[in-house]
Amino acid sequence: MELYRLGISELKELLDKKEVSPKEVLDSLFKRIDAVEDKVKAFVTVTRDKAYEMAAKNTDGVLSGIPLAIKDNICTKGIRTTCSSKILENFIPPYESTVTSRLLEAGYVLVGKTNLDEFAMGSSTENSGFFPTRNPWDLERIPGGSSGGSAAAVAADECIGALGSDTGGSIRQPASLCGVVGLKPTYGRVSRYGLVAFASSLDQIGTITKSVKDAALLMNVISGHDPLDSTSAPVAAPDFTEVLSKDIKGIKIGVPKEYFIEGMDKEVESAVKDAIKTLESLGAIPVEVSLPHTGYAIATYYILATSEASSNLARYDGVKYGFRAEGKDLIDMYMQTRAKGFGSEVKRRIMLGTYALSAGYYEAYYKKAQQVRTLIKKDFEEAFKQVDIIATPTAPEAAFRFGEKTDDPLKMYLSDIFTISVNLAGVPGISVPCGFTSNNLPVGLQLIGKHFDEATILNVAHAYEQSTEWHRRKPEL
């Protein structure tokens, strides 16, 4: 088997036993990238030279010699970090994000920075300021988003694993659409220092991998309190690999009735229901639960996320770094820079958020949305009194075609209908492959856990993965 096909844990074993060298791994991987990247277009920047340099260092870290891809909204010192935006097209961070610092200590090798919807705003990677990424399962279709580059790179075996970020489903939805494993940890579990902010109270860095075990391995490296991020929780992280093989007998799985609604894609529905049956056969107990405020999640999310974004993106003003357009005076320079530097979805969200925060509207929008957010959080707290985890579809449908939803933002926003509540509540969620549509497009199962209980969803996801073959299927490229 080609080395590029391997996941982190398999490759780690070979590297640890010195059966292969980091250089051989990279040779194999870049051969793969050279062969398929033109079709997939997962990367904004491929860091070939840097990768060989890093691989030559031979550390004894747990990820020594493991080639990973990093979403291009996570700052890497000295390596261009664009957020797939023209406004940061030439931005080279003078500092390293906490997650990549931890990966560096663990000896990882950076293969490249992956494409995303500009500033992580989107669900298809069509909003990239540079080019769209294609779904390795069907190059006519979108890979999901916003971490579409990372998900496609993992699915196309252009890297061994990847990091993404998830504000409303941006890891789980593309993982689902690309047939890989995507984990969004609890808000506060992983430091956000160095993650270019979209919506600070919702953003969370997570993993996109070829298996659940790989997710656990990466989580062991990137989790834990960071003094540079005061919203990172001072909660000790367990060894996530240790709990993977626990028996899941007796685990109660909540199935929220609000997530299985009329009009949803039949193939997705049946794949997810089959997955729940599989879990039942492994000893888990399905229980119907209710998350009554689910219907308000999208509206709530798009008020809060855009409000925060309108402020977070104010720094891109042409003064200090990034793109600057000439203007006849200061105000004109600001306007020209932002008009030319940002894409239309980013501008739409900045305007929405600015409006929601404006005097006279704040109470009706932002404040109200915060109150609803509390109710959504309570929904989960109530449900978790009865069950250990919650199972839902990750996305309402499999990968759609390019351009299918670009003219209708609302339709696009609905792609995240099953993932958004998880961010609002701050709980962890994982998407694992659970079947294919008749078009041979992957479908994902989402497992949602209690605050800081990634261990249980990883455990159940692993048990499911071990008893199915979905994650072994590879797209033909």
Added chain:
Amino acid sequence: MKKYEAIIGLEVHAQMLTDTKIFCGCSTKFGSEPNTQTCPVCTGMPGVLPVLNRKALEFAIRTGLAMNCKIAPYSRFARKNYFYPDLPKGYQISQYELPICEHGYIEIVVDGEKKRIGITRIHMEEDAGKNIHEGDHSLVDLNRTGVPLMEIVSEPDIRSPKEAVEYMKKLRTILRYIGVCDGNMEQGSLRCDANVSVRPVGQEEFGTKVEVKNINSFKFVERALDYEIKRQIKVLEEGGTLVQETRLWDSGAGVTLSMRTKEEAHDYRYFPEPDLVPVTVDEKWTEDIRATLPELPDAKRERFISEYGLPEYDADLLTSERALADWYEEAVKSGGQPKAVSNWMMGELMRLLNEANASIEDCPVKPAQLAGMLKLIDKGTISGKIAKTVFEEMYKTGKDAETIVNEKGLVQITDENAILKTVDEVLASNPKEVERYKNGEEKLIGFFVGQVMKLTKGKANPKAVNELLRKRLKEQ
């Protein structure tokens, strides 16, 4: 003409004396090369996050306690959004709905009357940078960006420019006493904006409020407010109406100029800062901080009056600076008579410090040395007059009074025979004056004393000289 009264509230920005900035580890040192005290956090790089400097929080609590505020057990930061080149993030992290301190007051004394001025709130925020305009372009210095500030907002309890000045002075004194701000208005570590309105005396409702910005020295507090109050009264007297607006004090022209009206006011779109967790302060910490507070100026002033029997004027002046008060108490502790120490400090010491443009901290004379000199006066070793010369020498050289007196032979002549000899000399060489004295011109005694003192180079004991002169004149 109607009588008007002014309603004034002040918003004071005080730069905190922390070593590092409020949300990153950069130095807060003043006057360094532009952009040398910056990092990814304070320059607003993509992806960075603020972390609250605990010292800044402690300073805010310290200030709140010194100004009789309630310390909020739960407060939070908010973002104030606006675009400006000196604001790298496009928003200032400040506090809005839930400030750290509320409901306090300080006391001022105006024309002998004590008055309480309410403190509405004190909140923490970060300073912006500085734009430097050069010809056709501008440069931005971000050294000051992120320096911790406190905004201290008063109630509209101030009724005159004079009260405003007293309020500012008291605020500054307290801030300096508790060591949270150096109070330097000229360097911008203390800045003042004023909300001013006028109303006819007897009217309940407030008049239209005008915000006056850019008042950056004590001198201008009074002048700017004076000008603005007169301007507002004039508008009303001429039958006009005032508009709610922000005006800028132009110190060169001595006028306030309209900057923007209410319609043009910014909408700052405040919302809770999601990058910082809410600030929680437990009572124990508050009490620990309270325990480290020094004696505050009002209490010290009262004590100086009761303990040392000082007049109010002396007590006011000596407690206006903590270092001054400490110096005073040390001198008294070293044996100086309280009123004498006060007189010497307010007189000679202040004069010499002012001449040298020095502060009490740099005073070359130690408190015990002043006490030592006062003892020499008490013992009659030197006269009060000679003491002035001695003190100047002490200030110049840092030597003890006794050393100087011995080195320079300034010991007072108290030996009657020695003085008598000089007295006789003086009387012998001024026969005309002696005649006139005898004919009733008794005020000439001063002339004779002066002559004796001149001949003895001021060393003769003035009391003895006086007595001996009168005795000899009577005998003649």
